[in-house]
Amino acid sequence: xxxxxxxxxxxxxxxxxxxxxxxxxxxxxxxxxxxxxxxxxxxxxxxxxxxxxxxxxxxxxxxxxxxxxxxxxxxxxxxxxxxxxxxxxxxxxxxxxxxxxxxxxxxxxxxxxxxxxxxxxxxxxxxxxxxxxxxxxxxxxxxxxxxxxxxxxxxxxxxxxxxxxxxxxxxxxx
Numbered sequence: 001x002x003x004x005x006x007x008x009x010x011x012x013x014x015x016x017x018x019x020x021x022x023x024x025x026x027x028x029x030x031x032x033x034x035x036x037x038x039x040x041x042x043x044x045x046x047x048x049x050x051x052x053x054x055x056x057x058x059x060x061x062x063x064x065x066x067x068x069x070x071x072x073x074x075x076x077x078x079x080x081x082x083x084x085x086x087x088x089x090x091x092x093x094x095x096x097x098x099x100x101x102x103x104x105x106x107x108x109x110x111x112x113x114x115x116x117x118x119x120x121x122x123x124x125x126x127x128x129x130x131x132x133x134x135x136x137x138x139x140x141x142x143x144x145x146x147x148x149x150x151x152x153x154x155x156x157x158x159x160x161x162x163x164x165x166x167x168x169x170x171x172x173x174x
Contacts, residue, residue, distance in 0.1 A: 033094065034089050
């Protein structure tokens with residue numbers, strides 16, 4: 001992995017959160033790591049802090065921790081997810097993640113420039129999750145042309161798994 005960019009790096013946040021008293025207080029309700037999430041602006045700068053989700057199988061919910069700018073830890077619990085059996089929340093194995101956030105963003109920018117010129121980012125949602133036993137950077141960009149671009153990258157190899165562009169204007173019309 002490349003060097004971490006600063007103290008708000010996703011994996012640094014994970015380390016700080018999992019060593020915190022807030023996490024220790026919920027540890028008995030946590031089965032495993034589920035995801036990392038962050039929102040970006042039109043220049044791919046963070047609009048939010050990293051949110052790190054942990055899954056509770058018994059209660060079928062996600063407990064999300066966020067390291068705030070003042071280094072305090074904010075925690076929220078989802079309502080029960082009520083997911084269908086085929087849509088389970090998979091365990092994210094950090095040992096398998098070899099492509100860091102910055103590299104994933106560079107790959108996204110390259111795909112945007114090469115495959116989708118004229119679609120400029122307004123907001124980007126970044127999700128690191130596990131799907132079918134593969135760690136995935138799932139990047140969704142809302143563009144200036146009322147489209148959403150979704151790019152899925154293998155977080156182990158950096159390989160592009162999928163990319164697609166769809167119009168926001170067609171949502172709800174199908």
